[in-house]
Amino acid sequence: MQEKWLLPALSLALLLGTCSALYEDQIKKFDWRGVNVGALKQSRVDLNHFQPRILVTTYEGVVASLCVKTGELVWRQVLEQKPRGDVKLLQVSGFADDSSDTAAAPMGSNMGFDMLTVQGHAPALVRGWNTNMGALEWEWSIMPMNTERAQDAMWIYSKSVLYHVLPAWRSHLEVTAYFASSGHSTGSTSKVIAPWITSESCTLSGTFYVCTDGKQLISLDLVSKSGQVIRxxxxxxxxxxxxxxxxxxxxxxxxxxxxxxxxxxxxxxxxRSSSFAVGSFNYRKVLAYADLSSGILRINALYLDNCAPAAELEQSLPFPEHFGTPSLSNFDCKQKRNGEGKNCLFLFSSTSESIVAVQHGRVRWSREESLANVIDSQFVDLPLADTEGTLENEMKGKAGDIASAFLRRITTQAVQIRSLFLHVIGLGPPPTDTQRAGLVRDSFGLHKMLVLLTRAGKIFGIDNVSGKHHWQLHLPNVIGFANDEQMRLIVQRSAKHFPLQPLCTILGKNAVSGNGVLYRFNPITGKVAEGGLVQLDYRIKQLSLLGETEKDFLKGILLLDASNKVHVYPEHAAPLADGMYLYTADLKTAELAGYFVKYAGGQLSSTHIWNARLGGHNSEQQIIGVAGKNPIEHVHSQGRVLGDRSVLYKYINPNLVAFVTQAPDSTHKSVLNLYLVDVVSGSVVFTMTHRKVRAPLSIVHSENWLAYSYFNEKLRRTEITTIELYEGKSQANSSVWSSLQAPPMPLVERQSYILPTIVEALRETITERGITNKHVLIGTASGSIVEMPWHLLDPRRPIASTTQGREEGAIPYIPELPLPTESHINYNQTVARLRNIYTAPSGLESTCLVVATGLDLFVTRVAPSKTFDLLKEDFDYILISIVLVALTSGSLIVKHLASRKLLKQAWK
Known part of the structure; x- marks a missing residue:
């Protein structure tokens, strides 16, 4: 009997021994990730497949399958970067325009496909996919003879044959046919004379190449042998x-x-309609169309064989404004389980880059794909609870004397006790919307509202702890500025000034007129504030944030228009702009200009005070990177203690901005130049040149140091260069910095290191007081975020270990920088297409909040110097309580015994 249970028990023990997992406090406790696919480009809805699915391609170069019921990702394949990853054709087996088309391969061949995609142009990649798992089954490529014209190429799939259409504008079309599964050519390339074709007026509709010419359409059937021109x-x-x-x-x-x-x-x-889609219903082809009017989305359909209305498909539903304008992408219908009628799912894309599924007259699910293109981010403090806000407001009040302050404190606490009693018996005031949503500031300032601005003009308010979307807004016809400058998100007033509401402002450009646009809103609730959308009558050239006003704790926005006139919004903050300096930079010509702002007679004016040309004598150099210092940064230590106990003072110039230019060179292929410019005086503080290097460039600028990465073409590797600036062992001015008093030129320390991966983003950690050590967050091309301590990037690392270096704590110089896996703050939560990293201080000096944006979104927190100001979660409160009680009791007992002993001695 014992032998019967021995083998199962032994097997169970072996299984338990091989189990391994992360602890709960190691994964997804202080971080979360949002996975996206990007703006919808093409889609196929298939409800009648044995595994219902929605197959999509996006403008971000992603092929994915979505769950029909929830919209969640079933699988995703992130293709190469553009232009190589630009999907030009999506063909799903069974969805061809002609019913005789098939995706099946010949008997015994393994070159069939569930889904076929064509991407890129030089070379063009044709790939066959398994749609159940998202696996790539086969691929073949075509390298065109003329790569310059290849980007205009188009593709047709018809009857198992792929047609490659290459236009030569105002001349002819070159059509080449290939077997879709193998890539073998079916014959020679045919040339069709078509002198009327242009890139602006032509499109490809199935096998027909259609162009507009005045009041007529000119078309060609590229598959037909006749080659007849149809007008x-x-x-x-x-x-x-x-x-x-x-x-x-x-x-x-x-x-x-x-x-x-x-x-x-x-x-x-x-x-007539704003969008159309073709599908099938009751085994008949149906043309569905959708229109949005007064916030109501109406879907209608017609049978194509007799033009009769398909009443079963007609739907009407309210469409939320934040989705923007919808466009019908695809739809499909499926027989209901009870056999009575059919269910139809309509898939929409929108101007806000959302993917919306409509079924049964309502929005079934939606995906916010504009988060794949975040262009700005801010962490906003949450408001206090009403009682805490009242107490804080009372603490900020200026008491006339002790008696009045004491009376006000007693009154406040009496009101708090009354509110607590009413809350206990259920008669208290109802909680506010923010309190009901849990949007109340915590003790350590770790819980904040993450406000994200996207390229599509959509704004999100997201809980940085849970990832919940509390609100969202959409700004139609608002785009970025000239010079490829994106829209800006600015916090004008935080939630620290109770009872005033926080205020954020979006600055952009009107897509129609080109003039500036301001949109003001409450970042906690997402509601319009202070007038909401403001259309300016001038174009914004530069902007800056002013200091707080004493009246309403509001930071004004200083604007420089295209005619170099100065404006302030709101206008009552204009006096604060007196004495301000602004600079502008033209990225194409590498020309800088500085302006001085003066307030006199109730009017603001600007004076052009300096100009600098970084483009060289032939203006070939272009600015590819600009990096200033974080305006909320605090420098805790102004010097560095050396090994001989002397102090090397930092060159802390708040007006210093780094500019990086790149230009082609006949000898060195490409040259990269770094300029450190004082944007108040216009003086160039330091320059450095790198030969045979090129972008991608990432740069971070903080305190007295600078770090930037680039690609070394000569050695074919990614390098990162760090620079530190020092005044010397004597400090010119320890209290106020002035760029107008000819400060001394800094002492420059520089060093370069080798990285084993391509760098996509750099950002420094930032804390409330600047006491915590600085770390550099490195975003890699593989989607990892590496936390690199500054002492590894320190340019003063000695070549050999010396006594002075050991006294300073400097590590001997090694050119290769390791990227250990334990330094990856996102462990296995890869951020696809990582573009930017944003950081913000929390209420704890030890902790920095981080959000990484790209195709995906990753939010976490880091502690560069560990959590020295926070107790650990496994702290033994019971033990320390017992110790404290024992010490207190022991001290009282000892005191009593000592007093008795003294009394006895006094009687002797």
Whole structure:
């Protein structure tokens, strides 16, 4: 009997011994990740497959499958960077325009596919995918003879053949056919003379190449052997660009109206809509169309065989404003389980880069894909609870005397006791919306509202602890500035000034007029504040943030327009702009200009005071990087103690900005130049040149040091150079820095290191008081975020170990920098297409809040000097309580015994 249970017990013990996992406090406790795919480009909804799925390609170069019920990712494949990863064709087996098309391969071949994609142009990659697992099954490539024209190439899939269409504008079309599964050419390239084709007026609709020419459409059937030119008359000259209607061969959309140039494909009547999609219902082809009017989305459909309305598909539903304007991408229908009717799922893309699924007359689920293109971020403090806010407001009040302060304190505490009693018996005031949502400041300032601004003009308010989306807004027709400058998100007032509400402002450009736009809102609730959207009558050239006003603790925004006139918003903060300095930089010409702002007679004016040209004598250099210091940064220590106990004072110039230029060179291929410029006086403090290096460039500037990474073309590796600036062993001015009094030129320490990976982003950690050690966060091309201590990047690392170096704690110089896995703050939570890292201080001096943005979103916190101001979670409170009670009791007992002993001695 014992032998019967011996073998199962032994097997269980072996299984338990091989189990390994992370502890709960090691993963996803202080961090979270959002996974995205990007703005929708093409889609196929398939509800009748044995595994219902939604297959999509996006403008970010992603191929993915979404769950029909929830919209969650089933699988995702992130392709190469653009232009190599730009998907030009998506073909799913069973979704061809012609019913005779098939994706099956010949008998015995392994070159069939569930889904086929064509991406890039030089070379073009044709890939076959397994849609159940997202696995790549095969691929082949084409390298065009003329790579300059290859980016305009288009692709057609018809009857297991891929057609490569290469236009030569205003000349001809070159059409080459390949077997889709193998890549073998079916014959020679055919040339079709077409002198009317242009890039602005032509599109490809199935096998028809269609162009607009005045009041007519000129089209060619590229597969037909006749090569006949088809001309179709239009009622009026098109106002917008012609678009193809996916799913119907030879049908295009002209100003919202579908028009067929294919005699075998008819279109029903005078139909107009903002978006169309083709699908099937009851085994018949259906043309569905959707329009948004007064916040109501209406979906209608027609049978293509008899133009009769498909009443079963008609739906009407309220469409949230923050989704923007919808565009119908694809749809499919499935028989209900009870056999009565069918369920249809409509998939929409929108101007806010959202993916929205509509079913049964309501929004079933949505994906906020604009988060794949975050351009600015701010951590905003949460408001206090009402009772805590009242107490803090009382503490800030200026008491006239002790008696009045004491009376006010007693009154405040009496009100708090009354509120507590009413809350206990259930008669207290109801909680506010922010309190009900849990948006209340914690004791350590770790819980904040993460406000994100995206490229599509969408703004999100996200809980940085849980990742919950509390609110979202969309700004239509608001884009970034010139010189590829993105929109800006500025915090004008934080939540620290109770009872005043916090205030944020978005600055951008009107997409129609080009003038500036301001949008002001409450970052905690997402509601409009202080007038909301403000349309300016001038173009914004430069902007800066002023100091706080004593009236309402509001930081004004200083704006420089295209005619170099100065404006302040709000206007009552104009006196604070007196004596301010601004600079502008032209990225293409590498020209810098400095301006002085003066306030006199109630008016603001600007004076051009300096100019600098970094482009060289032939203006070939272009600015590829600009890095200033963080305006909220605090420098705790102004010097560095050397081994001989002397102090080397830091060169802490708050007006110092780093500019990096790049230019081609006939000898060295590419030259990278670094300039450190004082933007108040216009003086160049330091310059450095790197030959045979090029972008990608990442740069971070803090305190008295600078770090930037680049690619060394000569040695084919990524390097990072660090620079430290010092005044010397005597300090010119320890209290106030002035760029106008000719400060001494700094002593410069520099060093370069080798990194084993490509760097995509650099950012320094920042804390509230600047006491904590500085670390540099390195975002790599593989999606990892590495926390690098500054003492490893220190340019003063000695070549050999010396006594003075050991006294300073400097590590001997080694050119290779290791990236150990324990330094990866996102462990296995890879951030695809990592672009930027943002940091912000928390209420704890030891802790820095971090958000990494790219295709994915990752939020966490780091403690560069460990959590020296916070007790550990496994701290033994019971033991320390017992010790304290024992010490207190012991002291009282000893005191009593000592007093008795003294009394006895006194009686002797």
């Amino acid at each position: 179709t008359s239009l009622e009026a000259e098109p106002k917008g660009k012609t678009q193809a209607l996916t799913g119907l061969n030879g049908v295009v959309i002209v100003d919202g109206k579908p028009i067929s140039v294919n005699k075998d494909q008819s279109i029903c009547g005078d139909l």
